[in-house]
Every structure is written in structure tokens, then in C-alpha cells.
Amino acid sequence: MDAKEIIARRVALEVKTDMLVNLGIGLPSMVANYLPEDVDIFFQAENGVIGLGARPPEGMEDADLTDAGGGFVTAVPGAASIDSAMSFGLIRGGHLDMTVLGGLQVDERGYLANWMVPGKMVPGMGGAMDLVAGAKRVIVAMVHTAKGRPKIVPECTLPLTARRRVSLIVSELAVIEPTEAGLVLRELGPDASVAQVREATTADLIVEGDVPAMALA
Amino acid sequence: MDAKEIIARRVALEVKTDMLVNLGIGLPSMVANYLPEDVDIFFQAENGVIGLGARPPEGMEDADLTDAGGGFVTAVPGAASIDSAMSFGLIRGGHLDMTVLGGLQVDERGYLANWMVPGKMVPGMGGAMDLVAGAKRVIVAMVHTAKGRPKIVPECTLPLTARRRVSLIVSELAVIEPTEAGLVLRELGPDASVAQVREATTADLIVEGDVPAMALA
Amino acid sequence: MKTATKVEDAAALIPEGAVLHIGGFMGVGSPHRLIDGLVARGVGGFTIVANDTAMPGTGIGKLVTAGLVARAIVSHIGLNPETQAKMIAGEIDVELVPQGTLVERIRAAGVGLGGVLTATGVGTLVQEGKRVIEIDGKDYLLEKPIKADFALIAAKAADYKGNLEYSLTAHNFNPIMALAADTVIAEPQTILPVGAIPPDAVKTPGVLVDYLLERGH
Amino acid sequence: MKTATKVEDAAALIPEGAVLHIGGFMGVGSPHRLIDGLVARGVGGFTIVANDTAMPGTGIGKLVTAGLVARAIVSHIGLNPETQAKMIAGEIDVELVPQGTLVERIRAAGVGLGGVLTATGVGTLVQEGKRVIEIDGKDYLLEKPIKADFALIAAKAADYKGNLEYSLTAHNFNPIMALAADTVIAEPQTILPVGAIPPDAVKTPGVLVDYLLERGH
Numbered sequence: 001m002d003a004k005e006i007i008a009r010r011v012a013l014e015v016k017t018d019m020l021v022n023l024g025i026g027l028p029s030m031v032a033n034y035l036p037e038d039v040d041i042f043f044q045a046e047n048g049v050i051g052l053g054a055r056p057p058e059g060m061e062d063a064d065l066t067d068a069g070g071g072f073v074t075a076v077p078g079a080a081s082i083d084s085a086m087s088f089g090l091i092r093g094g095h096l097d098m099t100v101l102g103g104l105q106v107d108e109r110g111y112l113a114n115w116m117v118p119g120k121m122v123p124g125m126g127g128a129m130d131l132v133a134g135a136k137r138v139i140v141a142m143v144h145t146a147k148g149r150p151k152i153v154p155e156c157t158l159p160l161t162a163r164r165r166v167s168l169i170v171s172e173l174a175v176i177e178p179t180e181a182g183l184v185l186r187e188l189g190p191d192a193s194v195a196q197v198r199e200a201t202t203a204d205l206i207v208e209g210d211v212p213a214m215a216l217a
Numbered sequence: 218m219d220a221k222e223i224i225a226r227r228v229a230l231e232v233k234t235d236m237l238v239n240l241g242i243g244l245p246s247m248v249a250n251y252l253p254e255d256v257d258i259f260f261q262a263e264n265g266v267i268g269l270g271a272r273p274p275e276g277m278e279d280a281d282l283t284d285a286g287g288g289f290v291t292a293v294p295g296a297a298s299i300d301s302a303m304s305f306g307l308i309r310g311g312h313l314d315m316t317v318l319g320g321l322q323v324d325e326r327g328y329l330a331n332w333m334v335p336g337k338m339v340p341g342m343g344g345a346m347d348l349v350a351g352a353k354r355v356i357v358a359m360v361h362t363a364k365g366r367p368k369i370v371p372e373c374t375l376p377l378t379a380r381r382r383v384s385l386i387v388s389e390l391a392v393i394e395p396t397e398a399g400l401v402l403r404e405l406g407p408d409a410s411v412a413q414v415r416e417a418t419t420a421d422l423i424v425e426g427d428v429p430a431m432a433l434a
Numbered sequence: 435m436k437t438a439t440k441v442e443d444a445a446a447l448i449p450e451g452a453v454l455h456i457g458g459f460m461g462v463g464s465p466h467r468l469i470d471g472l473v474a475r476g477v478g479g480f481t482i483v484a485n486d487t488a489m490p491g492t493g494i495g496k497l498v499t500a501g502l503v504a505r506a507i508v509s510h511i512g513l514n515p516e517t518q519a520k521m522i523a524g525e526i527d528v529e530l531v532p533q534g535t536l537v538e539r540i541r542a543a544g545v546g547l548g549g550v551l552t553a554t555g556v557g558t559l560v561q562e563g564k565r566v567i568e569i570d571g572k573d574y575l576l577e578k579p580i581k582a583d584f585a586l587i588a589a590k591a592a593d594y595k596g597n598l599e600y601s602l603t604a605h606n607f608n609p610i611m612a613l614a615a616d617t618v619i620a621e622p623q624t625i626l627p628v629g630a631i632p633p634d635a636v637k638t639p640g641v642l643v644d645y646l647l648e649r650g651h
Numbered sequence: 652m653k654t655a656t657k658v659e660d661a662a663a664l665i666p667e668g669a670v671l672h673i674g675g676f677m678g679v680g681s682p683h684r685l686i687d688g689l690v691a692r693g694v695g696g697f698t699i700v701a702n703d704t705a706m707p708g709t710g711i712g713k714l715v716t717a718g719l720v721a722r723a724i725v726s727h728i729g730l731n732p733e734t735q736a737k738m739i740a741g742e743i744d745v746e747l748v749p750q751g752t753l754v755e756r757i758r759a760a761g762v763g764l765g766g767v768l769t770a771t772g773v774g775t776l777v778q779e780g781k782r783v784i785e786i787d788g789k790d791y792l793l794e795k796p797i798k799a800d801f802a803l804i805a806a807k808a809a810d811y812k813g814n815l816e817y818s819l820t821a822h823n824f825n826p827i828m829a830l831a832a833d834t835v836i837a838e839p840q841t842i843l844p845v846g847a848i849p850p851d852a853v854k855t856p857g858v859l860v861d862y863l864l865e866r867g868h
Contacts, residue, residue: 123729340512380557
């Protein structure tokens, strides 16, 4: 199982029935593949649908129905079309139960940087700042290091996405919960050890007793 | 012709094709009865319809279709249902071309008081403050005096509806335009004289040359 | 999927002293069965946020008559002499808010904005005690969001997922209030299978609705 | 009643240097024929307000490629390397705005609010140069309204009165932009007789639409 699949399978367990969930493009979108059968939720795509479904059958794509990455999707029965004001009203107003986003850095305060690398990549924040500021739960789904460089750091050096403590960080090595006291190591990835996580993390980690292995969907 | 009919017939001439118009309840609503045949407009009712029509045929009333006074109405072909946020968005956003409202007092600044008599009548402002603050043109349609007491005064003694100069005052005696320089007497009512208007008005009136008689629809 | 809730069970959810958003305009588009359920239960002390208090014997007027209203945040009480009498007698505390400001304050609570900046009310009694913010040379009142414990809303139809559509002037405050309460109870005239309300016709996504009242008989 | 406007006549309305709201999300729900008309005409220097600049060869991307864009106020340019290259070369001035803030700033212009108070962007680069307003102990950015000279919007269908309905994720910014420009040009996929779009299905009332593009061929 590769790192991304581990992450997606672990995040999938955070999704509970009746939630409204927004998945970022890339790795976060893989979470949809691993949801338990009995979980009954709606996915929101911030470009304007509640009830996002899988790819449509070949030849049945509708130019007016895409996800936030521009890919063709379907809408599930009971879906609703919404405009951008309603879409971000739901996000900012606390109606979105969970967002799963990628990350460039997370720091000891639980602050996320994921939209910009100065002097390099300036794609724009899109909906990320609203999502991180407004969603009830923010899950950062990311591989633990970038080409060996730790991404969980004492303080973000990249521009912040929001001044808000995210709810959970899920990597292939660990599940880490940002708290008032700092970053608490909650679970270990398959075959990972506390020493290995510390090695790959420059931020201070709080370890309380035995750290269990992460369950995977 | 009684005073109210004179006023309604004069105001009707202010309504031009393609306007979106809101008529207050009472006297202002009578304006709809005197529109020239060739005027093609939509009436807005602030409770949520663009394209307000006349009373429905007996037995065809719909409990879900009323005007802002709560009376049964119809919707004309091409009507649109809107919620209160859209309705007042149109009003405040400058999309409403004209509102016609009753008045308790108007003063030399062109400020209107029409929602409250302290110690007496406190019905609430409803939509009046938004209408006066937001409509492109505000027409005050009112009988010139209240039981002989002038209503066009140097400065309103009743609480203001908005700190905005209204566009026109139409009474059975006169058409008066509030301007930067003050209240200009533009037209005289049927059989009214300048002296008579001055007599019934405590505000200063600017009279420029001969004042024509008002046309009536 | 929602389960249908009986009127008495819905009423029983609402504790003494709760803040209630209640849809409707002079009783049109109000949740009449829920209101009857509250009157039957007799628990009160409510703060009512609504456009108006309707008329005695109609809609919210029934709550006033039953003595269940301690406070009313409304734009208009002119057609309900009981509300006026109770206000003068000090039995109901009435806050009068311009209609467009009221709906926008509710929306702000629902979509996570810190307040509303409106020119409506500037220079009037409505300004008293409020912050005035100057933006590009023009004054605006800072009006605060109004959130409720419960929103009691009426709809034309729901589907089993709680998606709602509204009818003509029965929209009014309902779609906005559905955004702005901890618990949303919707009273549809009819309940349809999933899919019977197509995505583009949904005005309140079912994810906003917590309880769906059973069909009326 | 509207008259249908030819693409080239609509494009000719728009002068050099105009500020344009353009609907669409990665090209979905953009007014493609109008964009082609602008490219054919070749007049530019525009300020584009839109969610994104799509991709080269698609939607707003065509305006970028044609060199008609002097300034872009957008949430995302990540999928259009040409926009990024022109930004770095100083040919296009890009203002990046969080998506939810962007749509709300457009709405504020459309519904007559003085600005938007949002927590999105607080403590990030987005805060730079902006007023921070503290409300009940929480900080909000004061974000200013964005009005345009023209709104170029796409719709699923129009009727002869200009009433519009939208399809699925092709809603996005279109209904909001229709509120916020001096002149609104709508490009419907189809044009229907009055009455074919019932009042409850209208999302943009025809009174907001100045020009209706003729049907595509």
C-alpha cells in the first residue's frame, strides 16, 4: 500500500453519516474511494453542487457538471445545485462538517500553509482560505515529508492559509492532533515507530503513553 | 376628482416603460390604476415578487401569493418569485427604479418622515427605510395637509425615514421637487394657485416664473 | 434520509426562552402547524425573529396572543394591535429593524459574516447605539448578525433528504432563516421522493434541515 | 420585452479598459460566444473579475491569450500558465482574492452593502493593507465591494423578458454578477417564450438583464 492510499484509507474513517464533506483535489479526493459502505453523506464541491458523485459513464458527461478541479462528475439522487455565494456561505457559515485538504506545512500552533511558495508557485488560494477558516473540521491529508524535508515544523515559513488550528493531520507515518498544548501524536502508520515519526518531524510532538497503530478503512 | 385620485393620476405619469416600480400600500397603490396603456413595466412587492398583478378572480386566490399589505394578488406573465434577501438586495442595490410612498412630513432638505409618530403610532418601519435609502427615485405621494396642518415643513419634527433627499413630492395642490437649493414648486394642482400652496406649506418654496398646471393620466 | 417528525415532537424540542427565527410575511409562508404546536404546548418566553407578528389569530400572531413571546425582533407590528398593546404594557420587548437590514443580519449569521454594512438607517433612530463605519466617504451602520437556536420555516415541498422548494411570495425569510439557526425545523406542504425536486430547483439544500415535519392531513 | 442582440453588437458595446464581471469556473458556465466576440473584436485593456482565468484555449483563457486583459481580480490562476507568465512579466496585474470573499464582494456591490466583514484571510497575506474590524472580540477583514461596468454571464435558458435559469455547476458566479454591473449581458443556451420559466424557477429576474444574446446556432 503506498503512502497516499494509507492516508486516504485513514481519513476515510473520519467521515461519519450525515456529514457534509468537501474534498480537495489530488490526494484528498482519493478519500471518496475508501468510504465504508454504510456511511451516508453528501460531498460538496465548492464550484456549486451538494451531492457530488463519481465520474459519469463514457459519453454521458455534461459540460455544466464538473467538480472544483474541472473534471466531469455526476450528481447523486437528492443533489442540489448552488451558486458560489451559497457555496461559500455554507463553508464560512459553519455548515460544512469537514474539509480534507493537502498541506505544504503545518506548525505547532496547528496552522496550515498550503497555497503559496513565494517566488515560485502562485496559483492563487481559490477556496482554500475560506475552507480552512470556516469548516467545522479541517483534516490535513499529506505525505509526511517533501523529498525528505519535514513538513510538520515549529512555525510555518510559508504564507499561512488561515490563522486557525486545524483539527487533524494524517500522514502515512502518523495521525497528529493539534491541541492547545501542542501537536499530540495519536496514531502510528503501518510499521512506523515513534522514533521514525520524530525523525521526520521538526515540530515538537507530545507523546502520551503507548501510541496505537492507525486503523484503515 | 378627489385629492387622492389627483395624486395617483399625476404620479402615474412618472412611470416609464422598463421601470421596476414599488408602490407603497394605501394611496400609492392607486397609481397602478392610472398607468397609460403603452407603459410596460414590472411592479415589485417587497415581500417577494417582481411582476405583481391585480386582484385574482374570485375563488382563484392563492394563499402563497399576496402583496406587501397581505392582500391577494396575481403575478403577470414573466413574473419572478424572490426571497427577502434578493428583494431588498434589489432595493438597496439601486435596481429599483422608483418607489412611491406616503408621507407624514417632508422638509426643505427633501428629507421624509413617514414611519413613526412618537408616543402614538409605532407600527415599525417595515421596508420603508430601505426603500427611501435605496431606490433610484423616491416619489412621496400625499395629501398636502393633515387636517389642515402643513406636512411640508422647514425641518421634519417626526423621526426621519432616511437621510436622503427624495426625488419628488406630489400632492393634490402641487408637484414639488426637492433640490440642492431647496423645494422648487414645479406644477400646480387643478384650480390651485401659488398663494394657496404657500398658505398650506410652512416650508420655503422656490417659485421660478409661471408655474404650469399639472398634467394628469 | 430524514424521518418525518410529528408536530408535538417538534414543538417539544424547543425549550423555554429559545431564540426562534420564524418565516413568513403577514402569515404568508409561516409554519402554521408548528406554531399551533407551540401554542398547544404552552412553553414560552421566546425571542421571536421574524418580519412581523402578523395579525391576531394568524401565524405568529397566535404566539403573541398565547403570551409565549417575551421579545420580538421584527420590522413591523402595525397590523397586530395586541403586539402594540403588549409592547406598551412592557410585556413584550420589541426591537424594530428595517426589513432589508433584518434579513441581511440573519443572512450574515448564516453565512459566517461578522456583520452587515448598510446605509439604511443612517441619520435615523435606527442608528442609535450603533457603530458607524465610513467607507470611501460614505457612512454605513454596522449591524450585527442574528443567529437563532431554532429556525421554524415553511416550504412548498421537501424531498426525503430534506431538500426544499418554496412557492411565490411564501419564500420571504424562509430560505435565509434556514441558514442561520443551530436547529432547523422545516414544515413542507408536501413531501416527495428523492429526485422529485431536481438539483436546480432546490433552494434550501437538505443538509441544512435537521427535522422535517410530517405531511399535514 | 428584450430584443435579441448579435454577438458582434454585444461585443461592440464594451469599450477599451472596461471592468468586466465574467461568470464561469474553469470555463464551466462562462459566456463562450461573448468571449469569442471580444477576441474577434480585439479591443482590450480590460479588468477581468472572475473566479479564475480557466485554461489556455478555454473561456477567459482566450482573453488572456489574446492580450486583452490588463488586470485580473481572481481567486485562482493555477491552471493557466499563460496568466502566470504574463503576471511575472508584468503584462497582467493580478489581485488574488479568496473565492468566498470574491463572490461576497461582488454581491455587496450588487445589493448595496458598504463592504464585507469576513474572517477569511485574517492573519494571512490577504490582510495586508486592509482595515480590520473587531466585532464581539473577533477580528474581521473589511473587504470592499467590486462593481463592474459590464457583467457577461451565461445561463441555461432565458425567456423574452430576460428572466434566467442556470444549470448544475454552471451557476457559480453568474447569478451574483448579474446584480453587480452597470450593464448586464446574458448569454443563454436557449430562449423561451414568456411563462416557460415559471416564477419559482427564475434565479435572475429579467429586470436585471440589459441585453440578451441571440440563440447560438
